Amino acid sequence: MIYIFLFLNGKQFIIEKNKWYDIDYIFKSKPNTYIYLTKILFFKFLNKFILGNPFIKYSFKTLLAKILYTYNSKKIIVLKTKPKKHYTKIFGHKQKFTRIFF
Template sequence: MNYAIVEISGRQFWVEPEQYYVINRLPLKPGTKLVLKKVLLINKEKNIELGYPYLENAKIEATVLDHLLGKKIVIYKMKPKKKYRKKNGHRQKLTRLLINTIN
């Protein structure tokens, strides 16, 4: 079982080849191939390589599949007895990545 732990947009993800992951929006067009170089750990056939903090020769190739919006969150503010009520919503912008290879 091959996997890696990589840092993408400030968060750490456990990634495996040929799997899809949803991360915070990246400013790239769908179909763009990118190389992730902030690799913290690689486990390849029970051979574990650990970086301090990152591995220097490791890279992960990924493809941007599409952009999407997350689940809607409702924010409601209210001050009792003051007739102040404010309702607001938010949907996080997300990107779906396909991990191609781990080197």
């Protein structure tokens, strides 16, 4: 089984083969295109381990991922109030995500 620890957009992901993951929105990304991910922290294949310091700098230093599509999450309602000032404000937020497949 292959495990990869990946650093992407300030977050760390544990990646397995043949699974999809939701990451932060990639600007100008088109469906069915490929991206290369280079910040790999840790790689495990069968009984072999490769640990980066902080990233792996060997011949295996890029990972190919396919962009499936981009989407918006469900709307989150936010309520801001200030006590004793008669101030309330309600607004919503939809976060954009990109779904990638390894």
